[in-house]
Amino acid sequence: MSDVPQDPCAPPVGPGAVDCAMALEQLWEYLDAELATEGMQAVRTHLALCAKCYPHYDFEKAFLEAIAACQCTTCAPHDVRCHVIEALRRAGFCSAEKVEN
């Protein structure tokens, strides 16, 4: 092994390696786990080594988590639930769920 620290922002070395531009270009797909296995590994390796790219990763990750968190607690209002059950019953559905008026 070489004693010289690797510069991850240098042109990629080896098959599948990515530089900063490539890592950032694929950042959302990486966070969404939509890259192929090799792509996931390449971006993961780059982020682990690159102090310049990691804050971008950190920010985008927090941003996506915030989107999910701000909406996932929205529930169907009780009225909507009642309307659905009533409509289904009119169509012949027999439910164990009681509709409270």
Added chain:
Amino acid sequence: MALTPAEQREYDSSFESEALPWLDDVYRFALSLTRNEADADDIVQETYLRAYRSWHTFERGSDARRWLFTICRNAFLRTRERARHQVELEDGDVEAVASQVSENSGSASSDERLLTRLDLGPALSQALGQLAEPFRSAVTLVDVEDQSYEAAAEILGVPIGTVRSRLFRGRRLLQQMLTEYARDAGIATPITAEVAPDATPHPHR
């Protein structure tokens, strides 16, 4: 062909246990499409009625939520067609809107720093409500409902590349709206020269 009473009970029971638990998810998706609670109520009713009538076609063991989202999307489109109400932007308009967003003058780092100082919850809810179609449905399906690109493509009836493009542009639009919100709220400081023109994420299409 009419079902026997026992078959009907099984039909209803499986529908109740597999389809009804996703009512909150379907409502959120319907609300993201309509941006109106009364319209979402109608779409959810329509979705569940259609799902109930077609329940015999649902492949047991497959993803009921994805199936319901697809029905919901189709119900929304039919409602929109009936009302002759143009909500969704045409592709040309989409490109025009996106072009205003995609180039953010290389200040991604300053915007990122700015947004970290913001309580994202309320601002994001507001921004999502203002996000135009077709970006909103892509963001809702993938980021809120945790659907894969492939599932979102199936639900929306578009190629995966289109989902990716709409999703990434929707996210960029949200970030831009949040940045403007932060600046309006006085949270932002003027962009200074300290901000290095770092590499900006430009997700490919």
